[in-house]
Amino acid sequence: MILVIIIILFFTAAATMAAIVGVATLRRLRAKRNAGHAAEIEAIDIEAFRNLANPVEETYLHDRLTSVEFRTVRRARLRAVAAYVQAAGRNAAVLIVVGESAMASADPQTVEAARQLVNQALMLRRNAFFVLLRVYVALVWPNARIAAIPILDAYGEMSGSAMLLGRLQNPTVPVRL
Amino acid sequence: MFQAHSFLWHYLWVAPNVLLGVLAGVLWKRKLHKEFRSFFLFAWFEFVQWLVLYPMDLLPRISAATFWTTYWVSEILESVLFFLVVSDVFVSLFSQYEALARFGKLLIRWGGALLIVTAAGIAAYAPAQNRYWGIQANNILEEAIYVVVSGLMLLLFASAAYFRLAWQHKVYGIALGLGFSACIHLAAWAISANRILPGSTHNIIDLIDMATSHVAVLIWFYYLLIPEKAPAKQPSVSLPENNLAVWNRELERFLQP
Numbered sequence: 001m002i003l004v005i006i007i008i009l010f011f012t013a014a015a016t017m018a019a020i021v022g023v024a025t026l027r028r029l030r031a032k033r034n035a036g037h038a039a040e041i042e043a044i045d046i047e048a049f050r051n052l053a054n055p056v057e058e059t060y061l062h063d064r065l066t067s068v069e070f071r072t073v074r075r076a077r078l079r080a081v082a083a084y085v086q087a088a089g090r091n092a093a094v095l096i097v098v099g100e101s102a103m104a105s106a107d108p109q110t111v112e113a114a115r116q117l118v119n120q121a122l123m124l125r126r127n128a129f130f131v132l133l134r135v136y137v138a139l140v141w142p143n144a145r146i147a148a149i150p151i152l153d154a155y156g157e158m159s160g161s162a163m164l165l166g167r168l169q170n171p172t173v174p175v176r177l
Numbered sequence: 178m179f180q181a182h183s184f185l186w187h188y189l190w191v192a193p194n195v196l197l198g199v200l201a202g203v204l205w206k207r208k209l210h211k212e213f214r215s216f217f218l219f220a221w222f223e224f225v226q227w228l229v230l231y232p233m234d235l236l237p238r239i240s241a242a243t244f245w246t247t248y249w250v251s252e253i254l255e256s257v258l259f260f261l262v263v264s265d266v267f268v269s270l271f272s273q274y275e276a277l278a279r280f281g282k283l284l285i286r287w288g289g290a291l292l293i294v295t296a297a298g299i300a301a302y303a304p305a306q307n308r309y310w311g312i313q314a315n316n317i318l319e320e321a322i323y324v325v326v327s328g329l330m331l332l333l334f335a336s337a338a339y340f341r342l343a344w345q346h347k348v349y350g351i352a353l354g355l356g357f358s359a360c361i362h363l364a365a366w367a368i369s370a371n372r373i374l375p376g377s378t379h380n381i382i383d384l385i386d387m388a389t390s391h392v393a394v395l396i397w398f399y400y401l402l403i404p405e406k407a408p409a410k411q412p413s414v415s416l417p418e419n420n421l422a423v424w425n426r427e428l429e430r431f432l433q434p
Binding site: 008022027118129 | 274275276277280299302320324327328330331334335337338339340341343344349353356357359360361363364367368
């Protein structure tokens with residue numbers, strides 16, 4: 001038992017050190033390259049994502065398929081949902097950095113748009129974390145229900161803020177986001 | 178050289194604590210004590226703790242039992258200050274963002290509660306082998322404190338990395354010093370409290386532990402007293418039109434009532 005405790009303690013110590021090094025690296029990278037982050041944003045087919053997360057489709061499949069087939073199909077759909085949520089989360093992370101960098105702007109409107117963008121991107125990232133947790137639980141236990149609707153709402157709001165920020169920073173370019 | 182009461186041992190006990198006293202004084206002079214209240218109290222307490230314990234260790238008329246009892250009581254007070262500092266760092270980091278202010282409070286509340294229960298469980302399994310109850314109690318208490326502090330620092334740094342949070346320079350310095358010392362102390366106290374190495378190596382572990390405190394104090398000195406470099410003028414952030422157009426089309430379709 002003592003050996004297990006010691007291994008856990010050393011693992012915690014090593015994980016803490018790894019997290020510290022991770023944050024230090026992120027800080028250094030952020031300081032070095034603030035520009036060019038927007039290029040990292042992935043396009044996401046939100047409609048396909050919405051279909052995958054639609055409970056009506058799930059019920060339809062549940063009624064039409066045998067339980068073994070349903071579990072197989074559901075796991076495949078859940079893996080696809082996870083991929084979309086991970087992509088949305090990555091986009092949110094990029095937008096947090098872009099928004100934080102835009103907060104240094106002298107224009108108060110840009111600062112306010114950036115602040116809203118950062119807050120909404122953080123909300124999306126938080127939701128993405130919880131949705132992924134539920135998706136992974138559902139992968140183990142396919143009869144569990146998942147709720148991805150809040151993440152869709154946050155994603156929609158975030159796109160509005162990103163569009164406003166784009167317009168404020170490049171008023172001459174008809175940016176659509 | 179690596180024995181108790183060697184020159185290195187004296188230096189590593191005296192220097193970090195005196196430096197912390199100086200740091201507390203400078204924070205007071207620069208009126209930073211209002212901004213970092215709990216860290217100021219912590220630095221001041223460490224200095225006073227050393228002022229009491231160091232002479233007690235050197236004076237032959239003070240018994241070992243008295244010394245360890247005093248040490249144990251001071252460790253309890255120190256642990257309260259540790260948690261205040263960690264809690265302040267959480268608040269400083271998360272309260273910058275409306276979206277995460279509540280999440281940060283929940284994280285420290287539930288994370289802290291879970292870690293305290295875990296630390297109590299680990300302490301219950303620590304072997305009792307020392308003839309002075311004070312030494313044993315102190316080892317177990319330190320181990321429990323560092324389980325909680327390390328766990329909280331892990332939560333703090335992991336969530337900051339996940340959310341890509343921007344740290345304030347000074348708050349980052351406090352967290353860095355605390356996190357660095359917490360994980361080394363945790364490993365050191367896990368060895369000491371569980372007696373996994375022969376007694377002859379304990380002096381070296383003690384010295385590593387003391388040297389870690391010294392490094393942490395130097396980190397705090399650097400981040401709290403050296404002003405942050407003014408951020409370079411950021412170029413205008415432009416989002417790539419191609420990606421944005423595709424994204425906008427899909428999102429607008431979704432946002433239609």
